Amino acid sequence: MxxxxxxxxxxxxxxxxxxxxxxxxxxxxxxxxxxxxxxxxxxxxxxxxxxxxxxxxxxxxxxxxxxxxxxxxxxxxxxxxxxxxxxxxxxxxxxxxxxxxxxxxxxxxxxxxxxxxxxxxxxxxxxxxxxxxxxxxxxxxxxxxxxxxxxxxxxxxxxxxxxxxxxxxxxxxxxxxxxxxxxxxxxxxxxxxxxxxxxxxxxxxxxxxxxxxxxxSPNELLRRSDGYVWEYPMSERGQVSNDEASLVSLVQGIDGINVRQIAAQVGQSDAHLVVPTLEEAYIGALNGVIPL
CATH class of the missing domain: 3.40.50.300 (P-loop containing nucleotide triphosphate hydrolases)
Structure with missing residues (x-):
């Protein structure tokens, strides 16, 4: 029913x-x-x-x-x-x-x-x-x-x-x-x-x-977030990019700590796009980084 x-x-x-x-x-x-x-x-x-x-x-x-x-x-x-x-x-x-x-x-x-x-x-x-x-x-x-x-x-x-x-x-x-x-x-x-x-x-x-x-659906929110989550190694000094309208989290990778950044673009030359998590899609949407 x-x-x-x-x-x-x-x-x-x-x-x-x-x-x-x-x-x-x-x-x-x-x-x-x-x-x-x-x-x-x-x-x-x-x-x-x-x-x-x-x-x-x-x-x-x-x-x-x-x-x-x-x-x-x-x-x-x-x-x-x-x-x-x-x-x-x-x-x-x-x-x-x-x-x-x-x-x-x-x-x-x-x-x-x-x-x-x-x-x-x-x-x-x-x-x-x-x-x-x-x-x-x-x-x-x-x-x-x-x-x-x-x-x-x-x-x-x-x-x-x-x-x-x-x-x-x-x-x-x-x-x-x-x-x-x-x-x-x-x-x-x-x-x-x-x-x-x-x-x-x-x-x-x-x-x-x-x-x-x-x-x-969650899948549609993830689809809209594709292309907005970047990952790159943290610098030895622990600094991350200061790009405008971006959000940052740190994750432990195989080779050390990586930065995951939610932004349209980042200034790090070694940054690459990654598959967003639902939490990242949600946070990006809340903060206006990911357009809905």
Whole structure:
């Protein structure tokens, strides 16, 4: 079953401050959607609108043709939401917490324990027993939040900075899980960390300075970035080119440290073009080096 979210001239103001305006996009299930943008771009505000926690000051959001601004109930019935900070009750066990969330979601008692057991296994927390949430590590608490998000098999899953507190192994496991879920659901991940969605996103939205500066596939963004990333050895004095409108990163190469520079041209005679990474394409686009 394919589902769709439509953003129609969406705008949000706090007092006299315009967070974003005239956002338009169509988001469909069947592939993971990455919402990228620098801190302060308005990603979390947009997520709160999509999850019906706040109402926009202008425009509309429609889920399968129905306004969730005027009638939020339909979205709430099918939504699994993972906020940046997972709310939890410190004295509950993992099983008790998920049972509490299941009750809030109105799940039938017959299905609750079966789902809880399966989800605890999925997030590798099935052996926590009577351990209370206050004694969980930050990563374990985040995984409990993920399990709570997946209760009642939601059609729409929205995660706001989901890798917070996770170690590298947990981050990979979370990415794989969300990519698997996105095959049959509408899954949105909001993040400012490109590696969170680099290998799994089918669709990218880049929110910056109040508007979507890019909406399309990662491959198309990489194609537009071709010819803008250069690499050359760092000089013995550790100096790099001072070309205007360029961005620099350092990488360890076989023969020493190399400079990777995002620019239309560089002044280094030994520089050569290299295949851009998605992070370089994103940073170049944000800073206006790569034209969109």
């Amino acid at each position: 394919q589902v769709e979210i439509q953003l129609d001239n969406l705008g949000m103001k706090f007092g006299q401050i315009q967070i974003f305006s005239e956002l338009n996009a169509t988001l469909k299930s069947g592939g993971l959607i990455g919402l990228l943008g620098p801190n302060g771009a308005g990603k979390s505000t947009l997520i709160k609108i999509l999850t019906t926690l706040v109402k926009p000051t202008s425009g509309d959001v429609r889920f399968d043709g129905q306004s969730i601004v005027r009638k939020p109930g339909r979205m709430r019935q099918v939504l699994g939401y993972l906020p940046q900070q997972v709310p939890f009750y410190p004295n509950l066990t993992a099983d008790e917490y998920l049972a509490y969330i299941a009750n809030i979601k109105g799940m039938s008692h017959r299905d609750v324990q079966t789902q809880i057991h399966a989800l605890l296994e999925k997030v590798n927390l099935e052996n926590t027993g009577n351990k209370q949430l206050k004694d969980f590590s930050g990563g374990m608490q985040q995984r409990i939040g993920i399990a709570a998000t997946l209760l009642n098999d939601p059609l729409v899953i929205i995660a706001d900075e989901p890798s917070t507190g996770l170690d590298p192994e947990e981050r990979v496991a979370l990415r794989n899980l969300l990519a698997e879920l996105a095959r049959e659901r509408l899954v949105i991940i909001s993040t400012h960390i490109v590696s969170d969605i680099e290998a799994i996103a089918d669709d990218l939205l880049i929110l910056n300075q109040g508007h979507f500066m890019y909406h399309g």
